[in-house]
Amino acid sequence: MFYYLHYCFLFIELIFSFMSEINLKKLSEELGLSISSVSKALHDSYEISTETKKRVLAMAEKLNYQPNPFARGLRKNKSNTIAVVIPEIANNFFSLVIDGIQLVAQQKEYHVLTYLTHEDYINEVSTINHLQCGRVDGVLISLCGETASVDHLINLQHTGVPIIFFDRIPETMECSTVTTDDYESSFKATEHLMLAGCKKIAFLCVSRFLSITQKRMLGYQAALQKYKIAFDPKLIIQCNNDNISNQAILKKLLSRKVRPDGIFASVEKLAISTYYVCNDLKIKIPQQLKIISFSNLRTASLLSPSLTTITQPAFEIGKESAELLFRMIKKKNLGGYMNKIVLQSSLIERNSTVK
Amino acid sequence: MFYYLHYCFLFIELIFSFMSEINLKKLSEELGLSISSVSKALHDSYEISTETKKRVLAMAEKLNYQPNPFARGLRKNKSNTIAVVIPEIANNFFSLVIDGIQLVAQQKEYHVLTYLTHEDYINEVSTINHLQCGRVDGVLISLCGETASVDHLINLQHTGVPIIFFDRIPETMECSTVTTDDYESSFKATEHLMLAGCKKIAFLCVSRFLSITQKRMLGYQAALQKYKIAFDPKLIIQCNNDNISNQAILKKLLSRKVRPDGIFASVEKLAISTYYVCNDLKIKIPQQLKIISFSNLRTASLLSPSLTTITQPAFEIGKESAELLFRMIKKKNLGGYMNKIVLQSSLIERNSTVK
DNA sequence: GTATTTTACGAAATCATTTTCGTCTATTTT
DNA sequence: AAAATAGACGAAAATGATTTCGTAAAATAC
Numbered sequence: 048m049f050y051y052l053h054y055c056f057l058f059i060e061l062i063f064s065f066m067s068e069i070n071l072k073k074l075s076e077e078l079g080l081s082i083s084s085v086s087k088a089l090h091d092s093y094e095i096s097t098e099t100k101k102r103v104l105a106m107a108e109k110l111n112y113q114p115n116p117f118a119r120g121l122r123k124n125k126s127n128t129i130a131v132v133i134p135e136i137a138n139n140f141f142s143l144v145i146d147g148i149q150l151v152a153q154q155k156e157y158h159v160l161t162y163l164t165h166e167d168y169i170n171e172v173s174t175i176n177h178l179q180c181g182r183v184d185g186v187l188i189s190l191c192g193e194t195a196s197v198d199h200l201i202n203l204q205h206t207g208v209p210i211i212f213f214d215r216i217p218e219t220m221e222c223s224t225v226t227t228d229d230y231e232s233s234f235k236a237t238e239h240l241m242l243a244g245c246k247k248i249a250f251l252c253v254s255r256f257l258s259i260t261q262k263r264m265l266g267y268q269a270a271l272q273k274y275k276i277a278f279d280p281k282l283i284i285q286c287n288n289d290n291i292s293n294q295a296i297l298k299k300l301l302s303r304k305v306r307p308d309g310i311f312a313s314v315e316k317l318a319i320s321t322y323y324v325c326n327d328l329k330i331k332i333p334q335q336l337k338i339i340s341f342s343n344l345r346t347a348s349l350l351s352p353s354l355t356t357i358t359q360p361a362f363e364i365g366k367e368s369a370e371l372l373f374r375m376i377k378k379k380n381l382g383g384y385m386n387k388i389v390l391q392s393s394l395i396e397r398n399s400t401v402k
Numbered sequence: 403m404f405y406y407l408h409y410c411f412l413f414i415e416l417i418f419s420f421m422s423e424i425n426l427k428k429l430s431e432e433l434g435l436s437i438s439s440v441s442k443a444l445h446d447s448y449e450i451s452t453e454t455k456k457r458v459l460a461m462a463e464k465l466n467y468q469p470n471p472f473a474r475g476l477r478k479n480k481s482n483t484i485a486v487v488i489p490e491i492a493n494n495f496f497s498l499v500i501d502g503i504q505l506v507a508q509q510k511e512y513h514v515l516t517y518l519t520h521e522d523y524i525n526e527v528s529t530i531n532h533l534q535c536g537r538v539d540g541v542l543i544s545l546c547g548e549t550a551s552v553d554h555l556i557n558l559q560h561t562g563v564p565i566i567f568f569d570r571i572p573e574t575m576e577c578s579t580v581t582t583d584d585y586e587s588s589f590k591a592t593e594h595l596m597l598a599g600c601k602k603i604a605f606l607c608v609s610r611f612l613s614i615t616q617k618r619m620l621g622y623q624a625a626l627q628k629y630k631i632a633f634d635p636k637l638i639i640q641c642n643n644d645n646i647s648n649q650a651i652l653k654k655l656l657s658r659k660v661r662p663d664g665i666f667a668s669v670e671k672l673a674i675s676t677y678y679v680c681n682d683l684k685i686k687i688p689q690q691l692k693i694i695s696f697s698n699l700r701t702a703s704l705l706s707p708s709l710t711t712i713t714q715p716a717f718e719i720g721k722e723s724a725e726l727l728f729r730m731i732k733k734k735n736l737g738g739y740m741n742k743i744v745l746q747s748s749l750i751e752r753n754s755t756v757k
Numbered sequence: 758g759t760a761t762t763t764t765a766c767g768a769a770a771t772c773a774t775t776t777t778c779g780t781c782t783a784t785t786t787t
Numbered sequence: 788a789a790a791a792t793a794g795a796c797g798a799a800a801a802t803g804a805t806t807t808c809g810t811a812a813a814a815t816a817c
Contacts, residue, residue: 071803072803082804116472344701346674349674435797470773474773
């Protein structure tokens with residue numbers, strides 16, 4: 048009977064030895080030092096002798112001591128964490144951006160929280176509001192297509208959290224941004240279509256209010272103007288986030304009596320939908336319709352026909368954004384001087400726009 | 403002079419009102435209650451009168467009070483956060499999985515930390531070790547291709563952190579997993595190639611030691627056996643994580659005197675590399691070489707030729723994994739009963755395997 | 758030899774929250 | 788009317804790490 052009890056206790060002890068997180072207290076008991084001394088030793092404080100430091104480091108290593116992030120966060124009012132807020136993740140552009148962000152964050156020993164808004168304004172507001180309590184030291188965000196007011200972001204900025212906007216940025220707010228040369232590359236894209244013979248170029252977009260949509264549309268319009276082609280509002284096609292409904296919209300567009308002879312898709316998914324619709328309607332690309340698109344598709348050159356793209360340096364956008372954010376975090380720059388970084392996209396000609 | 407000073411103070415106050423996080427103390431002062439009463443009121447404790455609760459709730463709402471996650475985490479020893487550890491993010495499969503995970507996490511009001519191992523074992527170990535300090539309440543992981551020992555994961559499990567493995571799981575460890583019917587679908591894939599006339603089918607993989615590689619190879623071998631085709635080890639092509647070097651490997655393979663007439667790519671990127679190499683070597687798909695691949699490429703049917711795929715239910719894998727994890731977190735299931743969930747992939751025939 | 762400084766460490770406050778344990782008043786029970 | 792109890796709240800401990808301050812002992816200065 049007693050033996051069983053004994054084993055039982057042994058077992059419980061075993062469980063507890065598994066479960067027990069080693070903290071400064073345990074470490075200090077093990078070393079015969081005070082908690083404060085151990086803490087200081089681990090921080091390489093001048094107050095601790097070299098010998099003691101060695102002992103402490105060795106024991107910490109041996110017991111695999113990891114400081115409790117919550118205790119540390121509470122005390123230092125620092126989370127060592129950043130938030131990334133994006134519309135969607137199953138998207139070549141955004142997943143590449145995250146790749147870049149993660150690279151930098153890992154170097155800086157920072158943790159990355161990811162939030163998806165699914166292009167829903169309510170989600171964005173709620174996410175941002177949940178970030179006002181010191182959970183993160185900084186925020187990287189690309190606005191959702193529905194974003195009307197930026198009050199939630201201004202509030203967050205006012206609480207002292209550094210924010211970097213990338214790609215989809217707010218127009219009415221003083222802030223740091225990382226973008227690409229949307230106007231110029233859209234100008235080039237449109238020009239490219241016209242040089243390939245297009246006269247009626249449709250501009251496909253997801254949300255009119257998005258900064259990228261506006262800038263890309265301006266580039267499109269400027270190019271039209273250069274080639275003395277009248278701007279036709281009917282060729283601005285507003286799509287949304289649902290592929291099925293987008294295909295219906297595009298089907299309608301490509302079944303018009305006066306069908307466009309060129310498509311400029313301001314986001315990748317609309318080009319893909321266009322391809323599907325063309326397959327469906329037996330419209331030949333590029334003979335009957337030329338297509339160019341903003342895209343980070345790795346298979347662009349394997350499509351039938353290969354797709355001419357404007358490719359944004361997505362990975363670099365992530366990298367630059369993160370680096371800028373960490374600079375702001377370090378400097379505790381509370382919005383005095385705002386940075387604006389602009390990277391260059393590249394136009395890659397392929398068969399979908401061949402003359 | 404005094405006026406200026408006055409304004410200066412006003413300004414400083416403004417700054418502080420911006421910066422100051424509202425906490426229980428401020429809230430309690432505002433309400434003329436004690437900190438503990440406010441805390442209890444916010445938790446709807448029976449000790450607090452209905453009227454007081456209303457007052458507290460109203461004030462908390464008004465001042466947009468958000469409890470400090472670090473204080474709460476420290477006190478309750480709970481993070482309301484999970485970790486997702488994956489080899490890479492710029493990958494259709496993994497980004498879809500994350501999409502599914504995020505969906506569930508958002509419902510449960512959990513935060514999601516993402517870590518990338520870049521198929522590097524050292525990274526994986528270091529990441530997992532950094533998760534031993536209570537930073538997260540649970541871990542979702544897909545092993546990196548290099549993972550040799552799983553000691554780091556066993557250690558983590560021993561500290562009481564629930565872990566779910568998805569897709570790439572360990573073979574030598576008792577654990578909960580979410581996978582797909584890799585053996586069966588690989589069997590079908592190989593059979594599909596043989597029914598299309600292939601006799602020499604190469605099997606492309608990234609890491610031989612990965613669970614998915616092994617299961618998929620077994621399915622491949624079983625199908626060969628069924629059709630009385632001798633297994634040829636020279637047709638097992640071990641690639642890696644670098645597209646350039648993979649293309650070199652594949653170029654060599656497809657330049658052999660006895661060239662394979664079928665390719666079974668166990669991961670998407672190898673199929674894409676194969677397409678590039680075929681373009682380069684002017685090998686016609688499917689006439690000279692048929693290709694099937696595990697893939698979540700949304701443009702598979704737009705490729706030239708369209709790619710026959712085995713498509714894993716990536717989003718559902720993420721969803722199921724997260725749901726399973728949350729069940730374990732709730733039950734504080736310390737590894738008594740391990741769950742094994744297997745979902746079905748689907749073979750989608752397209753032109754790359756047409757007879 | 759005394760005074761001062763340096764060295765090396767410990768005690769305790771602090772961060773914001775949760776939670777246990779009192780405590781006081783008002784009400785009910787006996 | 789005295790005793791017990793319920794209702795509503797506050798004080799304080801506890802969570803784990805950091806940091807300020809205090810203090811012995813040892814080393815140095817005068």
